[in-house]
Amino acid sequence: MLLSEIAKELGITFEGEDKKITGMNTLQEAEQNQLSFISNPKYTKQIPQTKAGAILVPKEATELVPSTCTPLVVEDPYWCVAIVSKLFAPPLEDETGEVVVGEGSVVDEKATLAKGAKVGKNCHIMAGVYVGSNTEIGDNTILYPNVVVYRDCKIGSNCIIHANTTIGGDGFGFATNKQGEHKKIYQNGNVVVEDDVEIGNSVAIDRAVFGSTRIKKGVHIDNLVQIGHNCEVGEFSVMVSQSGLAGSTKLGRNVVLGGQAAAAGHLEIAPFNQFAARSGITKSIKQSGKTWAGFPLYEHKTWLKLQGKIAKLLKQ
Amino acid sequence: MLLSEIAKELGITFEGEDKKITGMNTLQEAEQNQLSFISNPKYTKQIPQTKAGAILVPKEATELVPSTCTPLVVEDPYWCVAIVSKLFAPPLEDETGEVVVGEGSVVDEKATLAKGAKVGKNCHIMAGVYVGSNTEIGDNTILYPNVVVYRDCKIGSNCIIHANTTIGGDGFGFATNKQGEHKKIYQNGNVVVEDDVEIGNSVAIDRAVFGSTRIKKGVHIDNLVQIGHNCEVGEFSVMVSQSGLAGSTKLGRNVVLGGQAAAAGHLEIAPFNQFAARSGITKSIKQSGKTWAGFPLYEHKTWLKLQGKIAKLLKQ
Amino acid sequence: MLLSEIAKELGITFEGEDKKITGMNTLQEAEQNQLSFISNPKYTKQIPQTKAGAILVPKEATELVPSTCTPLVVEDPYWCVAIVSKLFAPPLEDETGEVVVGEGSVVDEKATLAKGAKVGKNCHIMAGVYVGSNTEIGDNTILYPNVVVYRDCKIGSNCIIHANTTIGGDGFGFATNKQGEHKKIYQNGNVVVEDDVEIGNSVAIDRAVFGSTRIKKGVHIDNLVQIGHNCEVGEFSVMVSQSGLAGSTKLGRNVVLGGQAAAAGHLEIAPFNQFAARSGITKSIKQSGKTWAGFPLYEHKTWLKLQGKIAKLLKQ
Numbered sequence: 001m002l003l004s005e006i007a008k009e010l011g012i013t014f015e016g017e018d019k020k021i022t023g024m025n026t027l028q029e030a031e032q033n034q035l036s037f038i039s040n041p042k043y044t045k046q047i048p049q050t051k052a053g054a055i056l057v058p059k060e061a062t063e064l065v066p067s068t069c070t071p072l073v074v075e076d077p078y079w080c081v082a083i084v085s086k087l088f089a090p091p092l093e094d095e096t097g098e099v100v101v102g103e104g105s106v107v108d109e110k111a112t113l114a115k116g117a118k119v120g121k122n123c124h125i126m127a128g129v130y131v132g133s134n135t136e137i138g139d140n141t142i143l144y145p146n147v148v149v150y151r152d153c154k155i156g157s158n159c160i161i162h163a164n165t166t167i168g169g170d171g172f173g174f175a176t177n178k179q180g181e182h183k184k185i186y187q188n189g190n191v192v193v194e195d196d197v198e199i200g201n202s203v204a205i206d207r208a209v210f211g212s213t214r215i216k217k218g219v220h221i222d223n224l225v226q227i228g229h230n231c232e233v234g235e236f237s238v239m240v241s242q243s244g245l246a247g248s249t250k251l252g253r254n255v256v257l258g259g260q261a262a263a264a265g266h267l268e269i270a271p272f273n274q275f276a277a278r279s280g281i282t283k284s285i286k287q288s289g290k291t292w293a294g295f296p297l298y299e300h301k302t303w304l305k306l307q308g309k310i311a312k313l314l315k316q
Numbered sequence: 317m318l319l320s321e322i323a324k325e326l327g328i329t330f331e332g333e334d335k336k337i338t339g340m341n342t343l344q345e346a347e348q349n350q351l352s353f354i355s356n357p358k359y360t361k362q363i364p365q366t367k368a369g370a371i372l373v374p375k376e377a378t379e380l381v382p383s384t385c386t387p388l389v390v391e392d393p394y395w396c397v398a399i400v401s402k403l404f405a406p407p408l409e410d411e412t413g414e415v416v417v418g419e420g421s422v423v424d425e426k427a428t429l430a431k432g433a434k435v436g437k438n439c440h441i442m443a444g445v446y447v448g449s450n451t452e453i454g455d456n457t458i459l460y461p462n463v464v465v466y467r468d469c470k471i472g473s474n475c476i477i478h479a480n481t482t483i484g485g486d487g488f489g490f491a492t493n494k495q496g497e498h499k500k501i502y503q504n505g506n507v508v509v510e511d512d513v514e515i516g517n518s519v520a521i522d523r524a525v526f527g528s529t530r531i532k533k534g535v536h537i538d539n540l541v542q543i544g545h546n547c548e549v550g551e552f553s554v555m556v557s558q559s560g561l562a563g564s565t566k567l568g569r570n571v572v573l574g575g576q577a578a579a580a581g582h583l584e585i586a587p588f589n590q591f592a593a594r595s596g597i598t599k600s601i602k603q604s605g606k607t608w609a610g611f612p613l614y615e616h617k618t619w620l621k622l623q624g625k626i627a628k629l630l631k632q
Numbered sequence: 633m634l635l636s637e638i639a640k641e642l643g644i645t646f647e648g649e650d651k652k653i654t655g656m657n658t659l660q661e662a663e664q665n666q667l668s669f670i671s672n673p674k675y676t677k678q679i680p681q682t683k684a685g686a687i688l689v690p691k692e693a694t695e696l697v698p699s700t701c702t703p704l705v706v707e708d709p710y711w712c713v714a715i716v717s718k719l720f721a722p723p724l725e726d727e728t729g730e731v732v733v734g735e736g737s738v739v740d741e742k743a744t745l746a747k748g749a750k751v752g753k754n755c756h757i758m759a760g761v762y763v764g765s766n767t768e769i770g771d772n773t774i775l776y777p778n779v780v781v782y783r784d785c786k787i788g789s790n791c792i793i794h795a796n797t798t799i800g801g802d803g804f805g806f807a808t809n810k811q812g813e814h815k816k817i818y819q820n821g822n823v824v825v826e827d828d829v830e831i832g833n834s835v836a837i838d839r840a841v842f843g844s845t846r847i848k849k850g851v852h853i854d855n856l857v858q859i860g861h862n863c864e865v866g867e868f869s870v871m872v873s874q875s876g877l878a879g880s881t882k883l884g885r886n887v888v889l890g891g892q893a894a895a896a897g898h899l900e901i902a903p904f905n906q907f908a909a910r911s912g913i914t915k916s917i918k919q920s921g922k923t924w925a926g927f928p929l930y931e932h933k934t935w936l937k938l939q940g941k942i943a944k945l946l947k948q
Contacts (some may be wrong), residue, residue: 204539
């Protein structure tokens with residue numbers, strides 16, 4: 001899509017040399033054929049370094065835009081992200097594309113492989129499963145009944161995904177205007193599940209807004225777990241039932257979240273940290289190998305001590 | 317159904333003029349052709365004003381029943397509500413009723429439209445979806461794979477409902493006798509989802525016991541969210557993943573519930589209130605536009621201050 | 633399978649008389665044709681009483697093994713449990729086995745009854761439902777659309793299971809080695825749901841690792857509830873939305889868990905205890921009929937008093 005066409009959709013005058021734009025991305029990740037945006041003043045300092053071919057910016061930030069990047073000056077860049085995201089959204093299902101099923105795989109006749117879906121060898125795709133267009137499943141993987149994998153995702157080999165789980169649903173993203181109305185930001189990324197991952201029942205792992213949500217090798221996820229868009233769950237990490245990650249949080253390897261524990265968005269958790277059931281994580285953790293509990297979060301032994309102190313209030 | 321027939325089902329003697337009863341409802345909402353009940357003494361004062369045609373009452377409250385309303389005197393009115401609710405429950409699926417699919421809509425051959433289901437124009441009903449009898453879907457709405465909408469519900473236009481979500485499942489209602497046994501109260505209401513609503517994966521929105529559970533225009537609901545029977549979620553409100561509402565709670569417009577936040581039943585929350593992740597709301601909130609946190613709930617800034625005070629206990 | 637074959641799979645030398653082993657079980661439950669194991673030193677004292685035909689033990693515990701039980705000496709017994717569990721795992725679906733549907737039952741053509749599935753009389757098996765091999769459904773039971781019941785489970789009569797719920801998914805079990813890698817422990821038990829049980833939408837009830845997870849007569853379970861492997865939910869107990877039980881916890885009769893409440897694993901809760909919303913239960917409760925709240929858990933009235941004391945900290 002031409003940048004001039006995007007400008008037209010946004011109802012703004014386009015000046016300068018036109019260029020082809022193939023998608024959107026963040027300031028740090030965007031490449032020359034992508035459109036970026038500045039929605040939060042704290043990222044303003046990243047503008048001069050961006051490699052994006054174009055950027056949605058408010059007037060006051062145009063001076064920072066490098067010469068390789070064409071500014072589209074708008075009043076509310078995030079609202080414009082929502083508008084543009086729809087332009088790049090693929091169809092729900094492709095109309096063409098070969099369906100490939102590897103040797104030894106069993107695909108139940110009540111399962112659906114959309115156009116362009118690819119299933120490896122010796123897989124078991126059970127009744128009621130849906131595999132979207134351009135999604136690839138590795139070898140020896142089991143999708144239990146009624147699992148849904150949205151389009152463009154990748155599931156590794158030797159994975160087990162249990163019934164009624166959804167991989168690649170839309171991340172929870174929208175812009176809000178001053179009247180409080182929302183506009184959906186289309187989630188044009190995907191989910192990548194690496195090898196040897198097991199995922200329980202009724203889990204929701206959202207696709208990335210740009211790029212990938214990633215579940216790394218050997219991860220075990222229990223039932224009813226939520227993983228937001230653009231998260232990364234490190235190798236051999238464990239998420240117990242009803243735990244959750246808000247968007248863009250990254251767990252290192254062998255992190256354990258107990259039942260109903262949850263982390264806020266945009267955090268980084270160092271490897272081998274363990275969180276007791278119902279921990280509430282709101283800050284990044286740089287040290288490895290500690291055990292935590294509570295909300296607000298404390299080291300587990302401190303939390304226990306604190307609960308003792310709190311109990312003593314009853315005697316006052 | 318005749319009131320005398322209902323009395324017979326309850327095993328009580330019926331006296332007076334018979335009348336036709338078409339359903340049940342609360343004291344405040346019941347009309348002349350409906351049966352009401354008094355199950356909680358705190359509603360006793362509403363009896364004289366009821367427009368219900370008949371009422372299940374304990375003996376001691378019969379004096380309060382207005383002359384337009386026939387009392388059915390019973391020992392345990394709520395248990396009787398359970399018995400009678402079953403009499404008014406429709407079949408799981410109708411045996412007749414035209415299935416209507418509007419122009420431009422795509423209904424996957426692995427989806428099910430029960431008798432009497434109506435789908436508007438340009439919708440996308442994907443594989444494994446179930447749309448119940450007498451349920452209506454507006455225009456341009458997408459139901460992702462394996463979404464289930466129970467019978468008699470209404471989904472608006474321009475809605476997106478993600479995979480494995482259930483709309484219109486039975487509310488959690490039952491009567492309990494002195495032996496601790498339960499009897500299901502059939503949930504004969506429905507769910508109404510207005511236009512421009514997006515609902516995530518594996519969400520559960522229960523149908524009303526009487527009347528409607530209502531999700532108003534422009535609401536955004538994340539994954540794994542629970543909405544109990546007879547709730548109302550106001551325009552442009554937002555419910556983040558794993559949050560929940562118990563029955564009959566009403567959120568005003570632009571209310572935000574953070575992840576894992578929850579509200580007890582029968583509350584009213586004024587517009588533009590925001591609740592941090594894991595807030596526990598147990599009282600109605602009349603003021604608009606505040607930010608809250610914690611359980612018990614405090615204003616967010618107070619909660620932060622309180623956590624500071626609690627942390628100081630460690631030094632005592 | 634012969635014990636010598638199991639030893640071979642584990643790469644250990646087998647000595648002594650060979651015997652036929654038909655499965656695995658705990659020290660207390662194992663019978664003469666079963667293999668047991670010791671994975672936690674606190675169970676070492678149970679070794680002398682075991683009736684197991686063989687046991688996976690570390691070298692230092694071999695002296696305790698009774699003469700009826702053949703020791704398989706291994707370095708990491710729990711890792712070996714994982715390896716052996718796979719040997720006893722049945723296929724996802726049987727290739728033979730009569731499908732039985734009782735008189736008066738309606739099975740939607742879009743439902744799947746795997747080989748060996750048995751449905752009683754007057755049931756309603758709706759579209760998209762999956763009933764696994766060797767699973768039995770009683771009479772008058774309703775499975776709403778897209779319910780999945782894994783193989784080898786039993787569902788009673790007069791049950792209602794709502795849409796998108798999964799019964800019998802694998803319990804969350806794996807062994808972890810010193811490198812932090814996990815190996816799945818196959819869950820070869822089942823789930824037994826007794827009569828008159830109602831289960832909401834998107835609930836996950838895991839099958840037992842050995843034996844049965846059991847939901848007893850008259851239980852009511854709300855939406856999005858998690859029940860771990862080997863739990864037992866007592867007669868007429870109630871679990872409100874988003875509550876959860878970790879593995880092997882047993883609730884007595886008429887226990888009530890409020891919304892988002894949860895219990896840790898391996899607990900026993902006496903009958904008629906009630907837990908307020910978001911209670912966190914970490915210890916067994918021997919007294920009946922009390923009301924609890926909070927995390928850490930207090931008696932409800934004490935918790936209320938404590939919250940008052942905590943609030944006073946704001947004034948200090």
